[in-house]
Amino acid sequence: MKSPIDKIKQLFNTTPLLAWLLGWLAAALTEYFIGDAVSYYLGLPRIPVLFGCLLALKKPLLIPGATGYFLLIYLLPFFLVARLCRRPANYLASLLARGPVSLAAIIHLALFYLALHIWADISDYRLLLLKLTMVAVMLTLSLNVINGYMGEFSCSHPGFMALGAYTASTVTLRLFADDKLFGAPLLSPALGPYLFPLALICGGIVAALGAVVIAIPSFRTRGDYLAIISLAFLFIVKSLIENLEFVGGPRGMSSQPDYAGLPMVFLGMVSCVWIINNFVCSTMGKALCAVRDNETAAEAMTVNTGKTKIVTFMFGAFWAGVAGGLFAHIIRYVNPGSFGIQRLAEILAMLYFGGLNSVTGSIIGAVSINILSEALRPLELFKWIIIPLLLIMVMLFRPTGLVSFTEFKAEKLMRPRG
Amino acid sequence: MALLRVDNMTHFFGGLRAVHNYNLVLEPGHIVGLIGPNGAGKTTVFNLITGIHTPTSGNIELSGHNLIGRRPHETAALGLGRTFQNLLLWRHMNVLEHVKTACYSQLEYGLFGAFFGTPKRHREEKRITAKALHLLETFEVSEFRDRLVTNLPYGVQRRVEMARAMATNPKVLFLDEPTAGMTPDELNRMIAIIRDIHKQFEVAILLIEHRLKFVMELCERIQTLVFGEIIAEGAPEEIRNNPQVIEAYLGREDVT
Secondary structure, three states: OOOHHHHHHHHHHHOOHHHHHHHHHHHHHHHHHHHHHHHHHOOOOOOOOOOOHHHHHHOHHHHHHHHHHHHHHHHHHHHHHHHHOHHHHHHHHHHHHHOOHHHHHHHHHHHHHHHHHHHHOOOHHHHHHHHHHHHHHHHHHHHHHHHHHOOOOOOOHHHHHHHHHHHHHHHHHHHHOOEOOOEOOOOOHHHHHHHHHHHHHHHHHHHHHHHHHHHHHHOOOOOOHHHHHHHHHHHHHHHHHHHOHHHOHHHOEEOOOOOOOHHHHHHHHHHHHHHHHHHHHOHHHHHHHHHHHOHHHHHHOOOOHHHHHHHHHHHHHHHHHHHHHHHHHHHOEEOHHHHOHHHHHHHHHHHHHHOOOOHHHHHHHHHHHHHHHHHOHHHHHHHHHHHHHHHHHHHHHOOOOOOOOOOOOHHHHHOOOO | OOOEEEEEEEEEEOOEEEEEEEEEEEOOOOEEEEEOOOOOOHHHHHHHHHOOOOOOEEEEEEOOEEOOOOOHHHHHHHOEEEOOOOOOOOOOOEHHHHHHHOOHHHOOOOHHHHHHOOHHHHHHHHHHHHHHHHHHHHOOOHHHOOOEHHHOOHHHHHHHHHHHHHOOOOOEEEEEOOOOOOOHHHHHHHHHHHHHHHHHHOOEEEEEOOOHHHHHHHOOEEEEEEOOEEEEEEOHHHHHHOHHHHHHHHOOOOOO
16 A cells, blocks of 8 residues: 555656646646636635635735635646646657657747747736746856856846846837937838847957956956856946946936847747856866866866856856846836846846856746745845845755756656556 | 976065976976975976966977967876876766866857857867766776766766876876875776876876875886975986985984
């Protein structure tokens, strides 16, 4: 006779990722079609936007209703469909495992995106939350390349983000929008959505150039110098933007064209994760870890440490710039205030919570801190006690973060089980 | 023609003369020992030749290439492999990754390949993995391939470090006290391994060592360094009976 815990364990061990994604899709579809009716019968004012967390914390009387909704709409379809699809999904996964990894990855990602899209369709709040979470994943991951894999402590990520945000905004406003700062568009606005990735890349490149400015003086030695110089850089960028009337000064820039839809942001995040993961898994990425663990030995083993460090720093800054560009077009407003020390603290918290030196860790850290800080919003002041306490607990019990020093392997994640 | 040739190399650390007029001619396939009391400048000689420090004056040539002013990664790529006295291993990396990373300069793909995972990169990664696995076998550390180096016994760590040095395709191997802290068992194994790689890879070796038995057994020629100067050089037998060497090691016999 098996205990229920064993049964659940077995369920997790034998169900492939594909089936879980189908379950998640089923939950999203259930909510899409009968969410309104169910929330009405459970006495909820409308569909709870964030798994009922916000509602339950705001009005404790609604806790039973919110819980019921969660069980009925999310948990039940999720596990039911995952369980039912286990066999066919395993068969499909074993078929996919024989083909190229890219094909399997595209199919999984498409399913994942479909479910997210349906889920986000319910409310604009969810859409915004999802987009910002994806941007946070990009920021955390790119900082992980510098602080985790390279082992330096960089504080200038919001600065790179600002460079990217302002560059991308300037490009799109100048080229595709009729704006009060820049006047009539230079190109047809119809081209805008297609050329938007190029604007993002421009932002990334400017951020990477900013990184060179820091790298040249600070990489001569190891230690705290990079932290100090990069912090100074953050403030320089901020006050530079505040004093440049050309980009709106302290008032900031607004009415960026609405190019950053969910598909665009999702694509940005996926390519960020994909490219960074490719890099850190290659021998060049390992050389980076070698530089971190012992630079003398790395140098003696033919690794060009100077070049490696500068290229990696620029690489991290590039993705921060791209994330900044996306951020500007999601909020459709940027001002220097959004790229200050507060943002730095946020990114660092997500990074160290999730785990150094691990792509999985960065994703987990960014998603969990983001969702958690939204879910606890009704607690107001207590939110700022609970989240820091959580961070302290993680630092005490897992000093390098939740999931650290692991490799993210797509094949392993998508493999058939059972 | 000599493989590695060092002429009149002198180095000052500020006002301290660490190495004075050091000369070395290393023929292909030879094993030369470098002995001397603590602080004599043996490791400094290694650091000067491999480019960690640039000598104040002198000349270093490796099969026709001038090595003065080259960074350590360049001299390493040209064929100077080395191990370190106090084991400089990478503590977050496993054994296989150590050996693969040392193939860095032999990688034929660039940043583009690293970012986008091109077919060429997969071929290259496969090639160096095969090479690394072969080296792990040579040094008898295959069973530890997926273990973090920090969790391995000391003798195994030494062998991993040597496998890593051999992965750079060295023409000259610098071994800085390869038997420091080893048990007699591990010592004998190390002698066998050094003999083996010397034969198998046809590599010339320059080694620093304190255990005279070990040096005498392995080396064809021995240099004795005292206060940065060579006071004696020759075959093991000559060194063993050289009064200056005995004095440097044991002190002067003052009989009045």
